[in-house]
Amino acid sequence: MASVGIICDRELLKPMDQRVWKQATSIKKMGYDVEIITPHHKTYTRTMQKIKIHCIEKSKLPGITALNLIIKTLKGKYDILHCHEFNPLLYTIILKKLTNSKIIWDCHEDYPSLISTKINGNGLVKENKNLGSLISLLIKLAIRNVDTVLTITPPLVKRYRKYKKTLILPNFPPSNLFNKNLKNDDIKRRYANKQVLIYQGGIKRGRGMGLILSSLDIVKREIPDLVFVVLGGEIEKTGWSNESEKFLVDHNDSIITTGWVDYDKMAPYLAQADLGIIMNRPTHYNNRIGLPNKLFEYLACGLPVISSNLPEIKKIIERNECGIILDSEEPKKIAKSIIDFFSNKNKKKVITEKSNNISSKYSWERCEKILDFAYNS
Incomplete structure (x- = not known):
């Protein structure tokens, strides 16, 4: 059975990141052995629906959490790495050199815009264009290590398909949890x-x-x-x-x-x-x-x-x-x-x-x- 390591950028469990979890359970149904590596407030491993979740304690020191997530991923020796959001994309610069894994990047947002824009309590918008340009450059460098890109909206498909195979994977809800007949x-x-x-x-x-x-x-x-x-x-x-x-x-x-x-x-x-x-x-x-x-x-x-x-x-x-x-x-x-x-x-x-x-x-x-x-x- 081929193995999949899903790497999270932020806390999976509180509250549950529904996009990550929906994918994990679907990939499990497809016949893969699935494990998730996620930042957390403490280090431990738990199992939910036969999916192992490796929680890695977040460090206050810059780069330490990322390093520990990478080390845990390398120990898993996964056949496929599924990297969610921006920071795990950057981890692929190291992971691609040290593994033979197929790599999928799941792009949830337009990160150059998201990371470079701050909105204060009064609704005023401040954009750091230099930071946005830096994020764009880092994505262009890191995406070379990726085999497939998944994203949520057509403009991002258009942007990234010139670099790698890119598919739109909408964030639709599960029909057993969201349908018009679920009355109370x-x-x-x-x-x-x-x-x-x-x-x-x-x-x-x-x-x-x-x-x-x-x-x-x-x-x-x-x-x-x-x-x-x-x-x-x-x-x-x-x-x-x-x-x-x-x-x-x-x-x-x-x-x-x-x-x-x-x-x-x-x-x-x-x-x-x-x-x-x-x-x-x-x-x-x-x-x-x-x-x-x-x-x-x-x-x-x-x-x-x-x-x-x-x-x-x-x-x-x-x-x-x-x-x-x-x-x-x-x-x-x-x-x-x-x-x-x-x-x-x-x-x-x-x-x-x-x-x-x-x-x-x-x-x-x-x-x-x-x-x-x-x-x-």
Whole structure:
């Protein structure tokens, strides 16, 4: 049985990195012996679903965690190395010289943009172009050691396929955990006779939560029975957090924050909602080309989507006619679009039916075929 070593850039277990774990279990089903090497708060090995997870204690000294991850990987003598995110790509410079392993790089983000951009608590964006150029150069050097690239969005496929075989592997959710039939009687009773707008994720200014909250005052005047549910996540710890916490307290009759919800418990909330909202802002290139997980989780549960005007999200929503793309970040215009969806019963019915019809399209099981091709071609 061929062996696979999956190398993580950051903590796998708390919270569970769902992309890494979905892949690990799928690769195991394909007949491989799978082990994961991950940074952690202490060093130990545990087994989950017959997959060994080697946790390596994170060091405060620069480079030591990376060195220990590389050493642990070399000891495994794996036939295939599956490197997730940016730092493990750099490890391949050493690993390629010391092993005969096939190497797969899983690119989750546009790292030059992500690493070089900082957004402060007031939403101000600062980009270090020199750092971005350095990250791009390091990727070009390290990608030579890779056999196959997996990534999540078409612009990144276009960029990296000129260097290596590159496949798009979307971050669709597993159909057993996310589908429109996963109802919960308690949740159903809680939101009976309410119209539900839902947001899945942390309360962060960079993800447009300030814009959503500002629009809700207007929406509530027109649709008094509307409830806004914030599913999971925490309030961003910045200067803005006091303002957002006060708003949530002042509107606790119409805004429900669930607190942390495990991944396998999210779907009943989504399946009970009427509209899912995404307000990621075009602050930098990584955001502009991104396809957030919540988009596919909404769609897998048959939930119509209202989203900010980001190109890759827009393509999916317009192609499937399953939602609304906002043409403005003004709270008044956001509110107008939300009100129009809930007030126009025919429009709501048509969009909801189309969302229901495509729900099975966005399942991880479809992605497993791409993963199989990457491993066996």
